[in-house]
Amino acid sequence: MNYEILFSLVGIVAMVGWLALLFSPMSPKWSDLIAGWIVPTILASTYVVTSLLPNENGGGFGSFAEVAQLFTNDSAVMSGWVHFLAFDLVVGAWICRSARTVGVSFWFVVPTLPLTFLFGPAGFALFVLITTATRLTERKIAT
Numbered sequence: 001m002n003y004e005i006l007f008s009l010v011g012i013v014a015m016v017g018w019l020a021l022l023f024s025p026m027s028p029k030w031s032d033l034i035a036g037w038i039v040p041t042i043l044a045s046t047y048v049v050t051s052l053l054p055n056e057n058g059g060g061f062g063s064f065a066e067v068a069q070l071f072t073n074d075s076a077v078m079s080g081w082v083h084f085l086a087f088d089l090v091v092g093a094w095i096c097r098s099a100r101t102v103g104v105s106f107w108f109v110v111p112t113l114p115l116t117f118l119f120g121p122a123g124f125a126l127f128v129l130i131t132t133a134t135r136l137t138e139r140k141i142a143t
Contacts (some may be wrong), residue, residue, distance in 0.1 A: 001055070003074050006046075007081065013042055017093070023111055024096045025106045034094035035049040043086035051079040088120045095127045104134050 017039035024031035059070025070076045092113055099109045108130045116123025 001075075006050075006078060010046055010082050010085055011045060013039055013061050014089055014128055017089045018113065018117055021092050021096050022110075024100075028096075030101060031059055032097060035089060036097065040090050040093070040113050043082055043089070047079055047082040047086060050082060053079075075091065083115075084120065088116055088123075091120060091124055092116045094126070098131070102131060102134070108134070 001114070016075040020031045020034040020039075022096045024035070025039060053075035055070065055073045055076055057069060057073040057076075058066075059068070059076065060066040062068070071080060081129065095116065096106075097111055098104075099106065112127040112130065114123075116127055
């Protein structure tokens with residue numbers, strides 16, 4: 001398997017999902033469908049296939065050393081990369097849906113999306129802070 005080509009393909013597929021999120025205020029239903037279901041399903045399927053490929057280098061999940069050994073194999077590295085792409089996109093789609101549900105302005109969501117794409121949990125944490133600040137501000141205004 002040519003991992004360079006696969007790497008490029010999954011990157012392009014993931015970008016389609018992220019672009020859908022950036023346009024979500026204009027078409028939330030399509031964004032939810034593309035970034036929340038279709039693209040993550042394609043990436044998840046790719047993950048399953050690459051994780052089933054043989055791993056000649058050994059490794060496992062029982063210790064840090066085993067995980068490090070696992071990621072000396074190209075198929076495991078590709079599986080890990082696709083895993084990150086899929087889950088970060090799912091979190092990004094959840095952020096957009098949640099923001100619409102609780103009434104957070106999309107302009108506050110925008111900075112969380114590249115942060116989620118690049119550093120998953122950091123983007124999620126920023127969204128939690130923004131949502132919390134928005135709710136606290138609304139409570140102060142209401143009282």
